Each structure stands twice: as structure tokens, then as C-alpha cells.
Amino acid sequence: MSVSDQQSKSLEAKVVVLGSQGVGKTSVVIRYVGGMFSKAVSPTIGASFFTYKLSLDNYRVKLQVWDTAGQERFRSMAPMYYRKANAAMLLYDITSPDSFYDIKDWVKELKKNVDYPIIMCLLGNKCDLDSGRKVSIEEAEEYAQSIGALFFEVSALKNTGKYILPCLMD
Numbered sequence: 001m002s003v004s005d006q007q008s009k010s011l012e013a014k015v016v017v018l019g020s021q022g023v024g025k026t027s028v029v030i031r032y033v034g035g036m037f038s039k040a041v042s043p044t045i046g047a048s049f050f051t052y053k054l055s056l057d058n059y060r061v062k063l064q065v066w067d068t069a070g071q072e073r074f075r076s077m078a079p080m081y082y083r084k085a086n087a088a089m090l091l092y093d094i095t096s097p098d099s100f101y102d103i104k105d106w107v108k109e110l111k112k113n114v115d116y117p118i119i120m121c122l123l124g125n126k127c128d129l130d131s132g133r134k135v136s137i138e139e140a141e142e143y144a145q146s147i148g149a150l151f152f153e154v155s156a157l158k159n160t161g162k163y164i165l166p167c168l169m170d
Helices: 025-034 072-082 097-113 127-132 137-146 164-168
Strands: 009-018 047-056 059-068 087-093 119-125 150-155
Touching: 009 025, 009 097, 025 059, 025 087, 025 119, 087 097, 097 119, 097 137, 119 137, 127 150, 137 150
Parallel strands: 009 059, 009 087, 087 119, 119 150
Antiparallel strands: 047 059
């Protein structure tokens, strides 16, 4: 095997994180990218940008993660952040049916503004609050399947569930 065969190739991908205010978008991103959780996360204004590097198979992958604001007043800015995105994480709170139904609007907006194939993942956050669950796993799985998305549930607080950023690269 030559030296060049041993060297890994590089990939860069843009991941946009979408969902309503308060679903835990920033907490999920910080848990994955920074390996920590803070209850003192302020609402995102516009968008926050994170970089995460990982190795996957023989590739060095650099992810540009755009954590968008969920407040309605920033909604019109979202298309600017997900242009040229390779993947979208669509987050909802399993205890909030409204946050789940809002995902449908995010998907419509995404499809209206992205005219190329994009990997989507529906991500139910706060699965540590299962006793207060209002969105069933079956309902979420069915919706994810209907839009061609992957589906996972996580808890940023408890650091449980399958974190999706590496899964988007599979």
C-alpha cells in the first residue's frame, strides 16, 4: 500500500438544524460538538455556526453545523442558512405536539428553497421526559418515512440516543 493510499480523503458538508423555539436545537448541537450540556443556553438569534471534525471510514469529515433560530421573527432568515446544505436536522420536542407539527412547515420551506437532494433527519429531543410524551414514536416514524427522512430520538440532557451527525454521513 502506498503512502497516498494510507492518507485519508477530505469531505466537507453543511448541516442545517431546523425546528421551533425551545425544542433544544442548540443543546443537541452543543452536546454533540462540545460534549457538554448547559441549562443556561440562550435563545439563538439568527443562527450559530459550529465546526465539527470527525473521521469516518477513510475520510476526514468537516461538518459546518448551522443552528438556526426557532423564533418566528427570525423565520424569514432561515433560507439564507440552509442554502447549499447537504443535510437538515429537523428537531422537535417529544412533549410538544406543536413543535412536531411545525416541522411540516420547516420541511415545506426547505423543499421550496433547496432544489437538489438533501439528507433529512427527524430528531425527537427530550426523550428523558418520556412520561410527558405527547408525540408517539410511531407517529414520528411514519412522518419521517413519508418525507424520506431518517428518524431518531435523543436526550441532550442525558446524552442518550443516537447522535445523528455521523449518521448523516453514512
